[in-house]
Each structure stands twice: as C-alpha cells, then as structure tokens.
Amino acid sequence: MKTFNVNIVTPDGPVVDTNVELVSAKAQSGELGIMAGHVPMVAPLQIGAVRLVTDGKQSELVAISGGFLEVRPDQVTILAQAAEKAENIDVARAKEAQQRAEQLLQSKQQENIDFKRAELALKRAINRVNVYEGKL
Amino acid sequence: MASLRDIQTRITSTKKTSQITKAMQMVSASKLSRAESNAKSFVPYMDKIQEVVASIALGSKDVTHPMLVSRPVKKTGYLVITSDRGLAGAYNSSILRSVYKQIQERHTSKDEYVVIALGRVGRDFFRMRGIEAIESVTGLPDQPSFADVKEIVRKTVDLFSEGAYDELYMYYSHFVNAIQQDVTMKKVLPLTDIESSGGRLSSYEFEPSAEEILEVLLPQYAESLIYGALLDGKASEHAARMTAMQSATDNAKELIRALTLQYNRARQAAITQEITEIVGGAAALE
Numbered sequence: 098m099k100t101f102n103v104n105i106v107t108p109d110g111p112v113v114d115t116n117v118e119l120v121s122a123k124a125q126s127g128e129l130g131i132m133a134g135h136v137p138m139v140a141p142l143q144i145g146a147v148r149l150v151t152d153g154k155q156s157e158l159v160a161i162s163g164g165f166l167e168v169r170p171d172q173v174t175i176l177a178q179a180a181e182k183a184e185n186i187d188v189a190r191a192k193e194a195q196q197r198a199e200q201l202l203q204s205k206q207q208e209n210i211d212f213k214r215a216e217l218a219l220k221r222a223i224n225r226v227n228v229y230e231g232k233l
Numbered sequence: 234m235a236s237l238r239d240i241q242t243r244i245t246s247t248k249k250t251s252q253i254t255k256a257m258q259m260v261s262a263s264k265l266s267r268a269e270s271n272a273k274s275f276v277p278y279m280d281k282i283q284e285v286v287a288s289i290a291l292g293s294k295d296v297t298h299p300m301l302v303s304r305p306v307k308k309t310g311y312l313v314i315t316s317d318r319g320l321a322g323a324y325n326s327s328i329l330r331s332v333y334k335q336i337q338e339r340h341t342s343k344d345e346y347v348v349i350a351l352g353r354v355g356r357d358f359f360r361m362r363g364i365e366a367i368e369s370v371t372g373l374p375d376q377p378s379f380a381d382v383k384e385i386v387r388k389t390v391d392l393f394s395e396g397a398y399d400e401l402y403m404y405y406s407h408f409v410n411a412i413q414q415d416v417t418m419k420k421v422l423p424l425t426d427i428e429s430s431g432g433r434l435s436s437y438e439f440e441p442s443a444e445e446i447l448e449v450l451l452p453q454y455a456e457s458l459i460y461g462a463l464l465d466g467k468a469s470e471h472a473a474r475m476t477a478m479q480s481a482t483d484n485a486k487e488l489i490r491a492l493t494l495q496y497n498r499a500r501q502a503a504i505t506q507e508i509t510e511i512v513g514g515a516a517a518l519e
Contacts, residue, residue, distance in 0.1 A: 106281055108379035108460055110274030125449075126441045138439035139285060141449040165449055167285055167437075176282055177454070178379060 099133035101138040103149060105159060107174045112157060112180045120173055122166055131168055138168040144220045146228045147175060150164050160228040162221045179221075186229045193224035240496040244489055251485030256322070258478035264375050265411065265471035271376055272408070272464040279461050286454045289443060290424075298447040299394065300455065303423050309346045310398035311336065312389060312421070312459065314405035314466040315355035317371055321480065323478030324406060324414065324470055325354040331416045332404045333362075347398055349389055351382075351463065369398070376465065379460055386456045393422045394452075405462045406469035412476055414469035421458050424451060 105113040123145035137160045142164050166179030174191045198219035202212065211227045290301060313332050315325045340346050343364065350356035350366040351373070359366055370385045391403055402423040406414045439446050 104277075104281075106278045108275055108278050108457060109271075122427055124440060125445070129440070136438055138440055138445050139289065139450075145501055164453070165285075167281075174281055176278060178383070180451075199417045204342065220439075221361070 098152075100151075102172045103175070104172065104175065105147070105161075105180050107177050107180050109179075112182065113149070115149065115151065117149045117151050119148075121148040121150070122161070122175070123147075124166065126136065129166070129195075131166075131173060134170070135168050135173075137211060139221045142146060142175070143179070144217070144224050146224065147180075158228045158231065160225045161203060166184070176183045181225065181228075183228050183231065186225050188226060188229045191222045191225035191229070194218060195226065237496065237499050238490055240499060244492045244496065247485050247489050247492065249427065251482050254478045254481040254485060258475055261471045261475035261478060265468060265475055267376055268464070268468040268471050269408075272461075272468050275457075275461055275464055279457055282450075282454050283444065286424075286450060288437065289439075289447065289450065296298060296445070298451055298482035300422060300451045301424055301447075303425055304399050306343075306399045307367070308398040309339070310349060310389075310393070310401040310422075311346060312349045312401060312403040313351065313355040313359075314403070314463055315350070316360075316466075316470045317353040317373065319354065320477060321470055321474040322480075324473035324477075325352075325358075327357060328406055328416050329358045329402055331418070333358075335402075335418070349385075351385065351466075368392070374464075375471070377463060382460055382463060383456075386459045387452070390422070390452050390455045393455075398451055403459060403462055405466040406473070408465050408468040408472060408493060409474045414473055417462075419458075419462065421455055 099117040100118050103113060103115060103117050103120055104111060107147040116133075119130060119132050121128065123129070123143045125143055126140070129140060142161055143158075144162050147159045147161050148156050149159065160181050160183070161175065161177045162179040164175060164180075167174045167176070198215045201215040202219065251356040257388040311332060313328065315328055321327065336346060347365045348359050348364055350359060350369040356366050356371065368385060368388055369384070373381060389401070392398065400420065403419045403421050405417055405419075407417040408414055
C-alpha cells in the first residue's frame with residue numbers, strides 16, 4: 098500500500114517522524130482516517146489517541162493533548178501541545194494526575210474555571226493511561 | 234603599605250572568588266548549550282504553526298477572528314521576560330531599561346498599561362516603582378518545557394481576549410551568539426503582522442470550518458510566540474551569565490597578578506631590610 102510521511106511536532110521537539118499507511122485521529126468533529134492522497138485539510142484535534150498504521154497490521158498509538166492536524170498531498174503534520182508515544186508515557190504520573198483531577202472535580206463543583214481545567218486535566222490523564230495500556 | 238600577611242589573605246580570598254566564578258561560568262556554558270538545543274527543537278513547531286496560520290489567515294480573506302483585529306487601544310500590556318537571579322551582567326538591566334523608557338514615553342498615567350512579569354528580577358523592578366505586575370511567574374527552571382509555562386502563557390492570551398488590554402508587547406533578549414544578545418520588542422497581540430515563511434500557500438479544506446480552526450489555532454500560535462521568546466531569553470540569560478562570569482574570572486586573575494607582584498616586592502623589601510640590619514649590626518661590633 099502507498100505510504101506517506103507523518104510528523105508529530107510539539108513545542109519541546111519532534112516526537113514522531115515516520116512513514117505510515119494510515120493515520121487515524123480524533124478530530125473535534127469526529128474520528129478521521131487519513132490515507133495517502135488525501136485532499137489538503139486542516140482540522141483541530143480532541144485530547145485523544147492517534148493511531149499510526151505502518152505496513153499491514155502493525156500499529157502504534159500516540160497520546161495527543163490538543164492541537165491540530167494538517168494534511169498535505171505528501172505529508173501529514175500534527176501540531177500538538179504535548180504528545181507521547183505509548184512507551185514514553187509516565188503512567189504512574191498520569192494515574193496520579195487522574196486521581197488528583199477526580200478529587201478536584203468532586204470537591205469544587207461550584208467554581209466554573211477550576212472545574213473546566215480539572216476536567217481537561219482528567220481527560221488528558223485518562224488518555225495517557227489508555228494509550229499506555231493500548232486501548233483506543 | 235599593607236603587611237605581608239594582609240596581602241597574602243587578599244590573594245587567597247581572590248583566588249577562592251575566582252574559583253567560584255570559574256565554576257559558575259562553566260555551569261552557564263553547559264546550560265547555554267542545553268538552552269540552545271531546546272530553542273532549536275522548538276523551531277520546527279514554530280515554523281509549521283506559522284505556515285498554517287499564514288495560509289489560513291492570508292489565504293482566506295473573508296475569515297476573521299477577534300485576535301486578528303486591531304481595536305482602539307485603551308490599555309497596553311507589557312510582557313517582560315527576565316531572569317530570576319542576577320549575576321548575569323547587563324542582561325536584566327538592559328531589558329528593564331528599555332521597557333521602562335518605552336512605558337514612560339508612551340503613557341502618562343498608570344491606568345494605561347499593565348505589566349506581566351516572567352522572572353523575579355522584572356517583577357521586583359516594577360514593584361519598586363509602584364507597579365504591581367498583574368501576573369507574574371518566578372522560579373522557572375533553566376530548561377523550561379512547554380508544560381511549565383502553559384499556565385501563564387494561556388492566561389496572557391486569555392486576558393487579551395477578555396479585554397484586559399488591547400495590545401500586547403513582549404520584551405525579551407534575543408540570543409544572537411554567545412557574546413551578543415539584543416533586547417527585542419515584539420508585538421504579540423493582535424496578530425496583525427503574520428508573515429508567511431516564504432513557502433507556498435496551500436489551499437486547505439477546513440474541518441469543520443475556518444473560523445473554528447482559527448479559534449483553536451490562533452491562541453496556540455500566540456502561546457507559542459511567547460514560549461519561543463522565553464526559550465530565546467533563557468539562552469540569552471545563560472550566555473550573558475557566562476560572559477559576565479568569564480570577565481569576573483579574568484578580573485580576578487588580573488588582581489591576583491597585581492597582588493602577587495606587590496607581595497613579592499614587600500617580601501624582598503623585608504629581606505633587604507633584614508640583611509641591612511645584620512650587616513649594620515656586624516659593622517657596629519668591629
């Protein structure tokens with residue numbers, strides 16, 4: 098199958114730069130699957146996992162925290178504020194963050210800003226744990 | 234003239250000082266190389282985001298967003314990036330001097346501007362002059378990751394959207410090379426001067442719509458502008474500190490050389506005097 102180049106770039110440096118057959122990501126408007134020859138496109142991403150399918154069935158998960166995806170005829174770039182490959186995730190820290198966020202959500206139901214922030218933190222933590230455990 | 238013992242003490246203490254400054258110089262040198270590589274790994278992200286922002290904002294003229302529009306300026310925000318500690322030569326003072334001059338030239342009353350301080354030196358500078366920074370961050374690590382500054386950067390961009398100020402300038406020290414750093418003023422918001430990085434402008438399809446993408450993209454772009462400046466500033470800080478410590482070490486060496494000469498002269502004078510006394514004493518006996 099035809100492959101194309103995928104780059105995942107964060108402010109702290111590039112995370113992924115490989116050739117793949119399929120990229121599947123969670124955009125704000127829903128799940129997106131991109132293969133070679135896709136029309137140029139830009140879409141914002143949700144906090145979630147990006148699946149990179151290299152030859153055949155081999156696939157790799159990358160945890161993405163916000164950002165967007167840019168498709169060009171020969172290249173896909175994902176610009177994210179944070180991105181980690183499954184093997185680089187500090188799962189203990191993610192679980193800790195998950196607990197902290199859950200506690201915050203239970204105690205501070207009133208203050209809207211904190212509530213929103215805690216919710217996002219919880220989403221990010223759950224996403225990292227899921228990616229680490231290989232769940233989509 | 235100082236006694237032999239006094240000179241000896243000064244030589245020893247100067248030597249110790251020079252050891253410290255030498256060590257600080259070497260620490261800064263290694264931090265500088267790390268800071269430089271951090272700044273380098275940020276470049277691809279910045280280039281990419283600039284490219285996409287430019288092709289959306291310039292490519293489709295009918296798209297607009299509050300962050301792209303200049304509004305009447307009632308209040309100006311100044312984001313000042315300094316270090317937490319001193320001993321970095323003119324690094325902090327040159328930034329602060331230039332901001333303060335600008336503020337005094339442009340504004341007549343304190344209601345016309347607000348200050349956001351990144352770094353203790355900057356915050357304290359404005360506090361001393363009775364200007365309390367509306368937001369400040371101190372104790373940033375030497376190699377800040379994006380996660381470390383996400384909060385303050387997001388706050389800064391949010392304050393603009395909420396109307397706390399109508400334009401935002403950022404002052405930082407741009408790293409040219411290890412011996413040259415230039416104080417730089419950059420207008421961050423509104424994003425009026427987006428340049429395309431020369432690459433071809435692609436026409437994209439937007440999913441779901443260009444407006445909604447700008448909604449996500451522009452804050453992220455502004456945030457990365459600030460983060461980029463911070464990395465640049467950190468590299469400058471380490472470079473400035475390295476140069477300052479280098480010259481401190483050189484000065485200490487020069488001082489030690491002068492003191493050693495003085496010490497040897499005094500020692501020689503003491504010996505000569507002793508011999509004269511012995512010879513004088515012997516002559517008196519004959």
